[in-house]
Amino acid sequence: MSLRWRAIWVIATVVLFGYYAVANIASEETRLESPLIPDNALRLGLDLRGGIHWVIGVKLGATEDHELSFLIGLLEDDLERDKVVVGKIEVVDHQLRIETFTDLARDAVREWIGDTEQLVEVGDDPELLTFELSELRRQQVREQGMSQVLEVLRRRIADPMKGIPDSVVTRQGDDRVLVQIPGGSLDRARAREMLRVTGFLEFKIVMDVAQTEELLRAKYPDGVLPENTTVAFERDKETDRVLSAYLVGVEADLTGDYLTDARPGFDNQQRPQVDFTFNPAGGELFQSLTEANIGEQLAIILDDRVYSAPTIQSRIATRGTISGRFTVDEASDLSVILRAGSLSVPVVIEEERTVGPALGADSIRRGLRAMIVGLAVILSFTTFYYRLSGFYASAALAANLLILIGVMSMFEATLTLPGLAGIVLTVGMAVDANVIIFERIREELRAHKTPRAAISTGFSKAFWTIMDANITTLGTAIVLYNYGTGPIKGFAVTLSIGVVTSVFAALVITRLMFAVYPGDRHVESLSI
């Protein structure tokens, strides 16, 4: 490559990344509006921006117990039907224990368990049959538990429409959820309340129904609805178009708080339906509600949205079904939603890192100040010590910083406080490559080589030294990235990118400047 092309290439790189780096100054709105300013920019970590960082542990053991309890319900019904007498049935330590007294009962229970294909027998006490979920089923149950929790938390926190703007809910490992809520938008107490509430699921008896609100209102004099009523809409899932408008009471007749389970099933004609279970208190309420309203429609409302409004066929107690013209998928979706509405899996905050916006802003200010002062000291020292060559190194260091921030902006990397520290550290260590080269050149000059030869040998001899030194640093940074959590990852990111850009700055940018001057000129001495 000729010198000219090399120069063009290097300048283009620096300008491109520098542009990305400088664009961070513009506010987000300006960036998105202006066609000239890139949309990508650094993301500030929660420790700089302020916000709540939660690692939430999901107690999946409880999900297993829950699954076992569900099976107990079915087992009891069937045993009752077949008039099989057993003792106490309970769930202990994620195991199902059934007290039995006769061989007949034992065989019946074992046969029933065998039919479920979900349990395996453990233990050998004939009086007390003990079963566990099979490994496969256990994994399934745990996965379901996780997706349920993710679903609920996403809906409550990270929903693009109703959630908290810019908040993120992601799965972390087997049984953890990472929740990140940027600062200012919500205080801790309210955020915690979002974890706490059991659901926004409501059951309401439908008083009237029409295709649209206008048609519904038209049924009443002057369009005034009866007292204590409101309109709930059933909307098309894709288009959000109103399918039906239901007149319902303001107060829910029953809420999802009492729901313990919901899952897809089939009626006796193999049509998909959703089976749900209330806890005893809910069961009582539901029983009297349905008894009084047979033939009426029951609106099932989630987050102010009617999901279905089946007609009540009979009195329903703890276990009921929602039938409609479901497809298999719809039935399973609805059951997920019902289950999601009730956060039945206990969760616990295992790690929290919350930073107020004021402290975050303060950290940014201090971090920048440390960076600027560090940079100024290093630049002036380098220029003083190596003169023209030092100036080259300083320019390369400045370009290095621009490229580093530019790369991070381009990939929308997250900048954390440790990340900022990583940038400052990079500034300190980046000069190293230049120092290695310059000391080498000085040595060559002392050995009475011409400046041109000294530069050439200096760069070539320093090449692998610089590579070796930086590859190992990159290695430790990558280890740190794999290990680190949250903010510390940010340190690893800036350190790794910084290593790469530093090598580029020293071996390409500084080199180019030497090629421009002295280049091929026969200079008597070198300012180094």
Added chain:
Amino acid sequence: MPFELVPPGTHIDFIGKRRVAATISIALLLAGAIAVFVNGVKLGIDFQGGTEMQVLFEDQVDVDEGAIRSAVSACGIEDSSVIRYGEAAGREFLIRFQAGEVATAGGDGCPLTPEQKEALERAKLSGGGGGDEGEKGETIDKLAYALGNAIGRLEVQRVEFVGPRVGSELRSNGLKSLLVACILILMYIAFRFSVRFAPGAIIALVHDIGITAGIFVILGLEFDLRVLAALLAILGYSLNDTIIIYDRIRENMELRTKFDLVDVLNQSVNQTLARTVLTSGTTMAAVLSLWILGGEVIRPFAIAMAIGIVVGTYSSVFIASPTLLFLERRFGGTSAAVGPASEVAASVRREAPPRRYAGSSKAKRRKKKRR
């Protein structure tokens, strides 16, 4: 004449001082080890679990540690530690306690907000509802409210809570990461240099981590994630130093067929001394500016880095190279220094990948073109 910190032709007998250096290092390591038994290792909440709250009281509020401590213990938290923090003229405090329970009844000393009372009622009504997810969070909110009532208006600036499970995971993963980093480094050096070079580098690294950690224990400073990040950065930094000297040792060995290993080591360390001093200086400048200007939150990182830079620089000069010598003398062969040394050189030539100077070959090509 160029300005030079280390004048050319400097020839300090670093290797000759290896016994002194070894004594100093071993003494420091021992001191650290003794301090571990005497002082105990202080773990931050990252590794131990616990809660940390940084609070800032408003301007006119008159407050001291004692007042906060008694307000905190009125809330049923006995093992709290309260320290002044930051630069806000003594109105900023760090409150730390093991995950404790706050008396939920809301006694006189620890009053509840109306919302909290409401939430409490609701929780009772729905029979516990979503489980125990909010306990720790509630502790913090209650505490903040209680402090506000007892002392004066305040702002909670930062809350960190690490549960016991996460704490022990971070602890074991942290140690694992140090180990993995060491192994990777060992492999790289064995690959790029020679298997014989690797132990010296590793001993230097263990030495750096050991002494830096030891000084932390002696000074009674705390280990947390920030310090761990610094320790890993020190690994990288110190290795950087060591590799640059090793690189020079290898080069000097290749230049000659017969040499005295002590001479080569000394020469190499001296030749790279200017670079060692300068780079330590610039890195130290950056770290010091972080220490002084970067604020309280990042300071533990900066302190660990600063100690590590000093120790790392010292170890590259006084520990890594003499270890090479020691290992050669002990395991390299039976004859005098000349023998094993040339053996090293031979093994270097054998095992190191061919040294391609990308730069110089390109330069040659360019020259041809121009002609």
